[in-house]
Amino acid sequence: MGRILRSVKLGMKSLMLHKLRSGLTVLGIVFGVAAVIAMLAIAEGSRREAQARFQMLGATNVIYRSIKPSDEAQLSTGGRPARILNYGLKYEDYDRILATVPNIKKILPIREIRKQIRHDEHALDGRIVGTTKDYAEFNHLEIERGRFLTQHDDDDYKTYAVLGSDTAKKLFPYEDPLGQAVKLGSDYYTVVGVTKERASTAGIGGSLAAQDYNKDVYIPLSSCRVRFGERIMNFRSGSMEAEETQLSQVTIQLTSTDVVSQTVPIIKGAVEPFHPKVDIDMTVPYDLIMEAERTARQYAIILGTIASISLLVGGIGIMNIMLATVTERTREIGIRRALGAKRGDITQQFLIETVVLSGVGGLLGVAIGVIIPKAIEQFVAETKAQVTWNSIILAFGISVAVGIIFGLYPANRAANMDPIEALRHE
Amino acid sequence: MSDIFSRNGGGASDRVVVRMTNLRKTYFMGHGSGGGLFGKRGGGEVLTVHALRGVSLEFREGEYAAIMGQSGSGKSTMLNLLGCLDRPTSGEYILGGYDVAQLDDDELSEVRSRSIGFIFQSYNLIQQYTVTENIQLPLTYQGNGVISEEFQERTMELARLVGLDDRLDHRPNQLSGGQQQRVAIARSLVNDPYIILADEATGNLDSATSYEIMDMLGKLNDAGKTIIMVTHEPDIAEYAKRIIRMKDGVIVEDGPSPRMLGGEHPAERMKMELSKHR
Ligand SMILES: Nc1ncnc2c1ncn2[C@@H]1O[C@H](COP(=O)(O)OP(=O)(O)OP(=O)(O)O)[C@@H](O)[C@H]1O
Ligand SMILES: [Mg+2]
Numbered sequence: 001m002g003r004i005l006r007s008v009k010l011g012m013k014s015l016m017l018h019k020l021r022s023g024l025t026v027l028g029i030v031f032g033v034a035a036v037i038a039m040l041a042i043a044e045g046s047r048r049e050a051q052a053r054f055q056m057l058g059a060t061n062v063i064y065r066s067i068k069p070s071d072e073a074q075l076s077t078g079g080r081p082a083r084i085l086n087y088g089l090k091y092e093d094y095d096r097i098l099a100t101v102p103n104i105k106k107i108l109p110i111r112e113i114r115k116q117i118r119h120d121e122h123a124l125d126g127r128i129v130g131t132t133k134d135y136a137e138f139n140h141l142e143i144e145r146g147r148f149l150t151q152h153d154d155d156d157y158k159t160y161a162v163l164g165s166d167t168a169k170k171l172f173p174y175e176d177p178l179g180q181a182v183k184l185g186s187d188y189y190t191v192v193g194v195t196k197e198r199a200s201t202a203g204i205g206g207s208l209a210a211q212d213y214n215k216d217v218y219i220p221l222s223s224c225r226v227r228f229g230e231r232i233m234n235f236r237s238g239s240m241e242a243e244e245t246q247l248s249q250v251t252i253q254l255t256s257t258d259v260v261s262q263t264v265p266i267i268k269g270a271v272e273p274f275h276p277k278v279d280i281d282m283t284v285p286y287d288l289i290m291e292a293e294r295t296a297r298q299y300a301i302i303l304g305t306i307a308s309i310s311l312l313v314g315g316i317g318i319m320n321i322m323l324a325t326v327t328e329r330t331r332e333i334g335i336r337r338a339l340g341a342k343r344g345d346i347t348q349q350f351l352i353e354t355v356v357l358s359g360v361g362g363l364l365g366v367a368i369g370v371i372i373p374k375a376i377e378q379f380v381a382e383t384k385a386q387v388t389w390n391s392i393i394l395a396f397g398i399s400v401a402v403g404i405i406f407g408l409y410p411a412n413r414a415a416n417m418d419p420i421e422a423l424r425h426e
Numbered sequence: 427m428s429d430i431f432s433r434n435g436g437g438a439s440d441r442v443v444v445r446m447t448n449l450r451k452t453y454f455m456g457h458g459s460g461g462g463l464f465g466k467r468g469g470g471e472v473l474t475v476h477a478l479r480g481v482s483l484e485f486r487e488g489e490y491a492a493i494m495g496q497s498g499s500g501k502s503t504m505l506n507l508l509g510c511l512d513r514p515t516s517g518e519y520i521l522g523g524y525d526v527a528q529l530d531d532d533e534l535s536e537v538r539s540r541s542i543g544f545i546f547q548s549y550n551l552i553q554q555y556t557v558t559e560n561i562q563l564p565l566t567y568q569g570n571g572v573i574s575e576e577f578q579e580r581t582m583e584l585a586r587l588v589g590l591d592d593r594l595d596h597r598p599n600q601l602s603g604g605q606q607q608r609v610a611i612a613r614s615l616v617n618d619p620y621i622i623l624a625d626e627a628t629g630n631l632d633s634a635t636s637y638e639i640m641d642m643l644g645k646l647n648d649a650g651k652t653i654i655m656v657t658h659e660p661d662i663a664e665y666a667k668r669i670i671r672m673k674d675g676v677i678v679e680d681g682p683s684p685r686m687l688g689g690e691h692p693a694e695r696m697k698m699e700l701s702k703h704r
Contacts, residue, residue: 003571013554335550338511339613340539340567342532419511423550 004352011353014329025321026361028314029402033365033395034372035310039303040391041373045384047296054292056140056201057208057285060105060260062252062267064089065208066245069279084231087279089247093271097252100270103259108134110249111224113232117217118183119171126167126215128184130224136195138251141213144168146178146193153192154220159227161189165197166214182217187227189219208283260286308398314361315402322354322410333414334422343415350414354407355400362399366392443620443652444485444508449517451478451503451675477503479675480517485621485654490647492663492683493656495672501656502625504672508654509542509623510534522620539567543614545655547626549606551598557609558594561585564617577616584612588642604635611642615651622646624655628662640665 015022057063066088094109111130116123129135136148144165153160161182168177168191181188200212230244254263264284271280326333333346341349369392373385453475477500485491493501506512507519510526513534519526522541529537543564544550551560561581562573573581585591588608590601598606607627614622624643628636644665647653657663667686671679 003566006566006571006573010555010559017554331550332552335552336563336567337535338509338538338544338550339564340535340617342535342567344532345535345567420506423511423546 007349007352008356011349011356014353015356018325021321022357025317026357026364028317029311029358029361029399030314030365030368032307032311032314032402033362033399034369036304036307036395036398037366037369037387037391038372038376038385039307040300040394041369041385041387042376042383043296043300043303044388044391045373045377045386046299047292048386049384050292050296051289053201054285054289057283057288058138058251058253059257059286059289060254061138061285062254062260062264063208063283063285064093064250064252064267064271065281065283066248067279067281068243069277084242084244086244087277088245089250089271089280090274091246093274094247094250096270096274097250097267101252101263101266103254103256103263104252105255106134106138106253108132108138108251108253109221109247110135110251111221111228111246112248113224113228115185117167117171119180122171122173124167124170124215126164126217128224128228129216129218130221130228131218132221135218138253139198139213141198142196144194144196145176146191148193148195149218149220154222157222157226158220159187159189159223160192160220162193162195162218163191164195164214164216164218166212167217168194184217184219185228189217189223257286260284311395311398311402314399315358315406318354318357318403319406319410321357322350322407323413325353326350326410326414329414330417330422330425333417334419334425337417337419338423346415347408347411350411351404351407354411355403358399358403358407362396365399366396369395439487441487442484443487443522444483444654445518445520446481446483446507447518449478449481449483449507449514449519450476451500451507451512452476452515476675478507478514481675481677483670483677483680485652487620487652488647488650489668490644490653490666491655491668491670492666493654493670493672494658494660494663495678499672500675501672503675505623505625505654505656508621509544510537535567539564540617541620543617543619543622545607545610545614545622545624545627547629549598549603549610549630551606551609551613553598556595556597557585557590557601560598560609561612561616563613568617580616581612584615587615588612602635603631604638607631607635607639608642611639611646615646621652621654624653626656626658628657628659636662 068085069087091109094107098104098107109132113128113130114125115128117126117128118124131149132154133149133151135141136143141148143162146162148162149160152158161184163171163177163182171177171182172180177191177194180191182191183189195213195216195218198213200214201210230246232243232245233241252267254260264282268282336346336349370387373387376383377385455473455475481500481504493504495501503512507514508521510521510529511534513529514527517527521537524537526534526537552563555563558581561584562577565571565573565577582591582594585594588611590605590608590612593601593605598609601609607630622643627643628639631639640662643653643655647667653666655662655666663669664683664685666683669679669681669683670677
């Protein structure tokens, strides 16, 4: 151990003899290692982000949403462009799923209506969500004050409302909202709870748009159904349009992730035959998670390979320099051999020098490789990077291995020199 | 002061440290495919150089010998064999009881690091190392390579001996030729070798510095060190007690140096000459 340490110290001296040259050689490794770490960090960051996004949707969930069919689809099926557009999930669908699909743990019906929410002179363009008690759990909502909706509220058609945090702040800037009334449509609802602020979700494409839960107001689905009905009137560019929808979304929570892929076809079989127009859309977070996992892995492999190539180039640079160094130091090798160095000692010496080069490069590369992703996060919007210990160990390991592999040939060349010839070398 | 200078006084003892018997060294220089299995005749000529053709020699402990001869007579070849840098083509070479001709490469290295001290014409110090590190170099190739406390002290003592104890952290390029050669002398002593071999040790130095170096070697010999040197210059050779002359790979003359036969000691003569010039 002491010997290796001494060799490292003396090796440093030899490298310091040509500071610029050693520095430039090290640079090749620095960039290689930094590139590996940074690229893997970016791959890992985007993997985790996708994971988290889909995880929020629930890995055991299957989500159906109503979508407005395109004009073409309406024409082809209905003839005239309907004045009253009837589309989306029906209560029948909900009942049928519940009755025929196995492996269901919970099922959540949701009806969303964009409407003004009022209290005295305060008003807010928000979203009325008619749903059941499970909504909070499904969407990771926490209660700030009061309570969320209950089974009883739904059973008894209560005119109770739970406010999102922004809704509460806007409508009740100075008062306690609990027990107060809010006006939704033409009816008054008593506020029974306020949710905590919740970060809005990003859209994941498809029918699941970005959601801002803070401007919501939640009411029992039963009350929503009887009080708002199914028909929503819109005035658009002078003419009036009406839409008829029963449910905006049904989220089916299955018992475990293992049954997701086998249950999805059953759900489709139960629902899709009744929707010849494409007016519903299914999202399976579990599939998306797996997909994200797959793309992330490919991404990591591609980025890792590109970065590794730069490490390889760094290694070739090291080998090139060490070969030049060995030739240059032929005389020194001769001296050492004459004074008792064995072949193995010479191999070891040059190997240590190469490994010191690549190791120092590796360490600097790790430092830079950790900083780069942070900088990218700062300057490039919407990019998350996550440096992992694995990537650091991998990159540093490769750099040391590169030192050994590319150092072996020059070191052996040095060791196999004839001492007498070497001593005669100018 | 030091044990290096104060060992059992001068003069050769009866203990034989080196015995060479009918030593030959032939270099084969192939042309093209020469020397190979299919090299037979015509394919390529093999040029053979008989650098040594049957040399028998003995050196006793405490001896001080100079090898002389024309260029190409085989002096360096001989010294390389003595120093275990090379193996003879045939013949026997016993160094301190070992038959060197039988040793493999690693064992030869081991012998060099423990039993032989080299002093070269061009000093051959390692440029990036300090004086201390250069002196200790042979020790790094012994055993586990760790420099013990005892060896640290020995290094200091040797540096003091060659008058460089105030230059321990200097690098070779910060030293004069003479000083570098003194570092090399200290280095050749650090492993307490059986023999010290010097190939043209004064070849790169002016006469005053040569005198200094030879004086130092003389003192070492007085302290019991066995020294074998190669030189072209007769006045340097006269420092030795025995002079061996070579020609075309054989020994043509081997006897005591003139000063042993009652001549003036060359050191005295040189001192006088130097004082004349001042
Ligand atoms: N590696 C070698 N390959 C072939 N021939 C060699 C080799 N080394 C030495 N010789 C030859 O061996 C002979 C003796 O060489 P050596 O170097 O021992 O001479 P020397 O007495 O030291 O000469 P000088 O005084 O010029 O140093 C010379 O003819 C030389 O050409
Ligand atoms: Mg010579």
